[in-house]
Amino acid sequence: MLTLTPDQRVAQLFMVAAYSNRQRIDEDSVSALIQQYGIGGLIFFQGGPVRQSRLLNRYQSQSKVPLLVAMDAEWGVGMRLDSVVRFPFQMSMGGIEENQLLYDMGTEVARQFRRLGMHVNFAPVVDINNNAANPVIGFRSWGEDRANVTEKSFQYMKGMQDAGVLAVAKHFPGHGDTDTDSHLALPLVRVDERRLDTLEMYPFRSLMRRGLGGLMIAHLNIPALDSTGTPSTLSRPIVTDLVQRKMGFEGVIFTDAMNMKGVISKYPPGEADVRALLAGNDVLEFSKNIPLAIQMVRAAITRGELTQADIDQRCRKVLALKQWAGLDKYRPIELRNLTQDLNPAHAQFLSRHLSELSVTLLRNQKNLLPLPRLDTLRLATLAIGTKDTTDFQRMVADYAPVRHFWLPATPTLDELTQMRAALRPYNTILVGLNNLGRLPATNFGVTAETNVLLRELGAARQRMVVCVFGSAYAVTKVRDLDRADAVLVAYQESRNAQEKAAELIFGSFGAQGKLPVTVSDRYSYGKGLRTQPGQRLRFGAPEDVQMDARLEARVDSVMAQALAARATPGAQVLIARRGTVVLRKSYGTHTFAEPGKAARPVRNTDLYDLASLTKVAAALPALMKLQDEGKFSPDKTLGEYFPELQKTNKANLKLRDVLTHQAGLKAWIPFWKDYVNKQGQLRHRFFRQDSSRRFPLEVATGVWARRTLPARLVKAIGESELNAKPGYVYSDLSFYLYPLLVQRLTGKPFDQYLREEIYQPLGATTLGFNPTNRFPLSRLVPTEYDSLFRRQLLHGTVDDEGAALLGGLSGHAGLFGSATDLAKLVQLYANGGQFGGQQLIKQATLAEYTRCQFCPQNRRALGFDRPASPPAGNTAHDASASSFGHSGFTGTYFWVDPERELVYIFLSNRVNPSRRNNKLSDLNVRTQILQLAIEAVRKKQ
Structure with a gap:
């Protein structure tokens, strides 16, 4: 204070508008005001966070006294700056009941302010909007009820001030009941003093009593408070007599912008600034002509209209505010990671949650x-x-x-x-x-x-x-x-x-x-x-369901390592808890980019070949549904359901043993080798280049198979040997048969039955077979280049050779879908068979199919996989004993952990361009992400 000249003390009372999206000449004009006159502060408007911070660092370096920096950020910094999360409008939040969240929003807005080197927010709007014709407040107000406006304003105010940013309630004494915009003219408030006292000023008075630090005076003509027609900003009866003396407010009083027509239409620049100080305001915002204003203030002091003591008292208040804001220990803004710091997971969670409640x-x-x-x-x-x-x-x-x-x-x-x-x-x-x-x-x-x-x-x-x-x-x-x-x-x-x-x-x-x-x-x-x-399914954030907000960043890190190692070109990852999707994100590209070409990025709407997930996402839901209908039982034998197998060594195999992979079936049969010649070329007897009634089964692009092939494969399964030794051996073979069983028991093709009974009720529009019939290739993620059998890149046709021989329709492979739609089915499993208000599968049936059948010698449930004991890499180390799921050859995976109420989906095409790429498993990418999800629950609890 002692180092400032009288003119510099006057200049401390002015805040000048600044922008980070304008030309150099505009930036230099602000620099000139800082260097020549020593203005006290800035109010930033439109621009970007990095550009503004660079500019503010420049301005602060030019100022003798650190600048007080404000923003008119009623719904957060994103109201003015690009690349920053936006919170809802005040009226959007006016109807929510959880007012504590507005305190949380206030602290987060203040954190954004501090990160940007700012100290004052011209918020909250405390006006009670009780006039639908109001052209300027409207959506900026909490609403029409004084108690509601008061409590929400208080929580927002307190959140900001507890976090070190001054809140400025506006627009005193209340701009809600006007039909004129004070930016364009001077509104007339036609109500008596009693109404003003009991309604418009009610929230202001309450906030003053509860620690409000700043107040903004509106440009209004209020005859009940000042009969002269003077704008309230320039009215001593309002600013000094009412606010300071009668209401006892000792905080900082700011004018509304001094370039608004509500003021300058009646009083020119310079004169309006002097009148604002005479009225009792501490800080003048957005003055149109700083040199003229300072000159006229000095003249008013000379004339005795103002005293230097008046100026000094206000200057001390401004300097005290700067000290409270930490400007006595000023440091330049750190630009590194600025945008990331302004958009943390917590801020995004708050914004989404407030929108949901509104x-x-x-x-x-x-x-x-x-x-x-x-x-x-x-x-x-x-x-x-x-x-x-x-x-x-x-x-x-x-x-x-x-x-x-x-x-x-x-x-x-x-x-x-x-x-x-x-x-x-x-x-x-x-x-x-x-x-x-x-x-x-x-x-x-x-x-x-x-x-x-x-x-x-x-x-x-x-x-x-x-x-x-x-x-x-x-x-x-x-x-x-x-x-x-x-x-x-x-x-x-x-x-x-x-x-x-x-x-x-x-x-x-x-x-x-x-x-x-x-x-x-x-x-x-x-x-x-x-x-x-x-x-x-609900789409939210980890904090919605008591999970660690750092989950996404940790998954990003694992996926970055996987992509850098070329474990897969791309992937979709989805994690849900209690039916809330807390992470749904696509990574990488459809294929590895060729030199000089850009690969197509993976999107959430894209479809992957689900490979062996078909067993538990197509065959099993069909069998469970049939069991609910009394048409199927795992305690019957293959021979009872398949006449073709009655005279084979499969006839007496119980389905319970078959579904748990301990019935002695061979792991797999390379059927395709029977249909190529010694040179590896497709045998003309079984394949054609175009479809017909005799060759209706699409094996790959431009390759169609004879309609008798499904029966030949069933016959080959029946003739296959059983394993020499009893025990667990994972086998595909029985799943080739279930589509035939479904058609016989229901009279409907396998895919139609699933679509009508399971997928359509779920709204799982992408789950299905032969996706090129329903979706453009651009949405289908290619799998491998088949160099032995079909000799082409597999794009839209099933990767598995056996399923291809069946025309892509099988119970062991062939299902395509997105992570989002697969999550609906998996959430059905997590919900005990219920989804969308419908019990699609009986809870008891689902419980039976997901429990371990022959522990400890065999970890498997009926079709589903379960944790190995000791852990053997098929799931996360800390997955609960009751958890279940499955994995697929192409790089797909899902897991349900009932104890932690978790659902996890991972879809990829790690076989692109070659199935010899095993890095996804070597790096434990799929199970590592599941472990992160489990830890996110455990750490939060």
Whole structure:
């Protein structure tokens, strides 16, 4: 303080706007103000975190007194900077009940601030938004209830200040009940002093009593508090008499931006700054002309309107704030790992969780949501207001087969007619209202054409769910909502909001949100229906289910090592606990990149050849379902089910022994060798280059097999010898037979039975055989180059030679799918046969098939693998004794640990380009990741 000149003490009271996305001339102008005048602080607006930090390091190095740095970051740093996680709008969170989470958000926002070298956040917005026509507050407010606004503001404020960042409540005395934007004009507040005292100022007063550090004064004309028409920012009766004397506030008082028309339309720059100081403000934000303002302040002191003591008192307050913020021990911002540090797993978890809690269900006729019986739905999504696939649509596709449609907000009559016709075949339509506006003057983006279409869709016999991805007030602009079967409000169009809306529709979590404002007589403050959670997979974070938040980073490390070692070109990894997917991530590429060419990256929607997982993901669910229907028993023999085997050495083999691999069957038979000549070429008798009635079985691209081959393989199995010694020998052979058994017992082909009884009810759209019939090659991950039998890269046709001879349809191999869809089936196993509100397999049946049958001499369950004792590498070292799963030759794996409530999926094509690559097993990649998941549970507990 003693080192500053009188002019420099004045300059400490000014905060100048700064941007990191502008030109050098703009940056230099701020530097000039710092070096020539010694301004006290900066308020950063748009830009990027690294660019801003470099710029701030430069500015701080130029300042004699370290700069106080602020940001108008109401929903976190991501409000202003790219590449930073964004938290929901305040109104989005206005209806959640877990206010403690807002404290957590406050501490995380403060951590982001500190990492960026910032000290003051112009938040929270404490305005009570009780005017739907408010053009400037709206979604920035917690809502219309004073107690709710107060408590949420307090938690956010306290979280920030406990973590060392000053909270600045705004916009005093309350900007919620206005219909004018103070950026453009001076709003008039037409309420009496009693109303202001009991409503608008209520939360401000409460926060002041509970430790509020900063207050921002709004630009408002409030006759009840100052009859002169002076903007509240410049009003001594409001700032000094009311705030400081009557309310006893001793914190730092900031003006709202001094370049707003609410001020400068009445008082020019310089004069407005002097009046703001005369009114009692401590810090002037965004002054339009610093040199002129300082000059006019000095002139006011000379005239005796202001005193140097007034300036000194405020300067000391600013310096004290700087010391509280740690600027007496200033250090430049460390740029290394800055973006990563700003986006930790905890911040992303908080943002997702807050979005989940906020989604509000307003209508749910006949308890339509969560959607039941996916196998009965003909589902379509309609995104109104966009032509691009939305995050909502992508998430819907993760749950069920769906067709997507798009329509502009103002379609032509022809477009409306065509859309009605296109949607007619579907019995359930999920409508998303996208790109909605925030302004009342635009009906919040809801157009007349949108209303026409929704009215006509609602009049049809189709079920319709309407999702509002915008302001809660937009609900009242959507006419005929009563014609919709379900209506939900997500409040904004963020990725989290859209994905959580889709998850709610399918029942991955239960609706909990409440309306923070009244939007109509029917939908008033506090309204919100509840639904039952846990119907289907939920997508969240480790912290949702008490797991270590570092799990993803640790899995990333293992996968980075695997890819660097070329153990596999790529992979999909999925980990879930208690039905919540905490990690779903794709790594690497479809194939190893060729020189000069880029390989296709793996995506979550891609399909892998599941290899031997087919046994437990196709054959076993079919057998268990048949057992539930009384058509199958593992205590019968092969001869009882297969007449072809009655006169063979397989006739008396019990299925229980067969399914646990101790019946004496050979491990495998290389059938394909019987169908090539001595030169290794395909025998013309059995193969053709094109399909026909006699050659209907696709073995590979351009290779079709004779229809008699399946019967020949069954005959060969029957004629094969049994093992000389009894005991456990893993065998594929019986699984060749189960598709034939299913068809005989049900009258349906194996793949049709699975699709109708298991996969469609699960919404597992990718699980199936011969995927080229249903999906483009671009989504199918190639397996190996078969240099001996088919002599081509296998892309979309099964890797296993025996399954190929059956046309890709077998019980031991041939199933394709994504990790997401396989997880639905595996979660069904973890849930005791229940998923999506349906008991697809009886709990007792599943328990029987997953228990060890002949321990300790044989670790196997009925078809499923189980931990070896002592550990033998088939699973993680710490997998529980009750856990079960399976692995596949192509580099696939899944495991269920019931004790830890874990589900784990790993899909890869380690055989690309050659099956001789065993590095995936040598490095224990699959089981190592499972061990990490187990440790993530154990460490958190």
